[in-house]
Amino acid sequence: MKRNSRLSLALHTLGHMAGDPDRMRTSADIAEHAGTNPVVVRRVLGRLRKAGLLDAEKGHSGGWRLARPPQDITLADVYLALDESLIATMAEEDAPNCSVEHALHRKVSSVMEDIERSLIERLAATTIAEVK
Amino acid sequence: MKRNSRLSLALHTLGHMAGDPDRMRTSADIAEHAGTNPVVVRRVLGRLRKAGLLDAEKGHSGGWRLARPPQDITLADVYLALDESLIATMAEEDAPNCSVEHALHRKVSSVMEDIERSLIERLAATTIAEVK
DNA sequence: CGTCAAGTAACAATTCCGGTTGCGAATATC
DNA sequence: GATATTCGCAACCGGAATTGTTACTTGACG
Numbered sequence: 032m033k034r035n036s037r038l039s040l041a042l043h044t045l046g047h048m049a050g051d052p053d054r055m056r057t058s059a060d061i062a063e064h065a066g067t068n069p070v071v072v073r074r075v076l077g078r079l080r081k082a083g084l085l086d087a088e089k090g091h092s093g094g095w096r097l098a099r100p101p102q103d104i105t106l107a108d109v110y111l112a113l114d115e116s117l118i119a120t121m122a123e124e125d126a127p128n129c130s131v132e133h134a135l136h137r138k139v140s141s142v143m144e145d146i147e148r149s150l151i152e153r154l155a156a157t158t159i160a161e162v163k
Numbered sequence: 164m165k166r167n168s169r170l171s172l173a174l175h176t177l178g179h180m181a182g183d184p185d186r187m188r189t190s191a192d193i194a195e196h197a198g199t200n201p202v203v204v205r206r207v208l209g210r211l212r213k214a215g216l217l218d219a220e221k222g223h224s225g226g227w228r229l230a231r232p233p234q235d236i237t238l239a240d241v242y243l244a245l246d247e248s249l250i251a252t253m254a255e256e257d258a259p260n261c262s263v264e265h266a267l268h269r270k271v272s273s274v275m276e277d278i279e280r281s282l283i284e285r286l287a288a289t290t291i292a293e294v295k
Numbered sequence: 296c297g298t299c300a301a302g303t304a305a306c307a308a309t310t311c312c313g314g315t316t317g318c319g320a321a322t323a324t325c
Numbered sequence: 326g327a328t329a330t331t332c333g334c335a336a337c338c339g340g341a342a343t344t345g346t347t348a349c350t351t352g353a354c355g
Contacts, residue, residue, distance in 0.1 A: 073301065087302090092353060118250060129196075131294065150275075154274065157250070163262070222322025224331090225321085
């Protein structure tokens with residue numbers, strides 16, 4: 032798998048879960064379908080669990096399941112749960128003693144923050160139940 | 164220097180050039196001011212040269228200079244010249260034989276493209292002459 | 296008690312990026 | 326014309342980040 036695959040893996044999995052919310056899935060099942068490793072799956076889905084989007088149960092007949100109805104989970108929820116920005120932030124300068132550098136950083140950072148807000152707004156408009 | 168520093172370096176340098184457009188600067192000068200290496204500077208500024216934003220001259224009294232008045236160079240020009248997206252693209256799946264995967268990819272990609280357009284629009288509203 | 300599955304730590308493999316060196320080409324100065 | 330200076334470029338190194346993998350622990354169910 033390539034880079035930046037965490038969001039892809041998370042959305043892909045939740046998309047399938049939305050289609051059959053009651054089914055319990057193990058990380059091995061999910062990993063096989065997604066073409067990756069069970070540990071990787073647990074790493075990614077663990078974030079979603081901590082964010083309250085998924086429930087996980089151990090032992091026999093254990094696995095993963097949606098913690099909320101799929102209509103109540105938006106793409107923004109998943110994006111924010113992963114805490115992994117798709118919007119690059121400006122490289123912070125250690126010693127911003129240059130006024131030009133400082134002004135540029137402020138300007139571009141301001142734009143990027145607006146863009147990030149806009150992205151979240153767009154993602155919040157779609158739930159995982161709508162993606163099939 | 165950290166990641167995503169190419170745009171920072173480019174904008175920083177052009178910002179200074181905008182304040183004194185006639186001065187010729189060598190990559191060694193620029194590198195020292197930016198705290199990096201002359202070769203790195205040439206790598207980054209070389210892209211801007213190919214995009215028509217900068218002129219470079221070899222030999223004695225050679226160096227770098229703006230190719231256009233600073234009022235005619237926007238942040239978007241620099242961003243596009245570097246051909247380095249600040250917006251992450253979705254990991255392309257090799258075999259998109261999964262309909263959920265496919266639908267998700269289309270949905271998210273569509274949003275990301277809108278966001279990228281929006282970013283460029285925002286960057287195009289500011290010229291390097293305005294950042295001081 | 297044994298099995299199954301998540302949770303987690305540790306390590307290897309890969310990729311990406313800036314930094315560095317070296318050399319060639321072009322141009323100004325002597 | 327010789328020399329010095331500067332960009333252009335290719336090759337390689339090293340660090341950082343990410344994914345893949347192994348191994349072990351914890352907890353739940355039959």
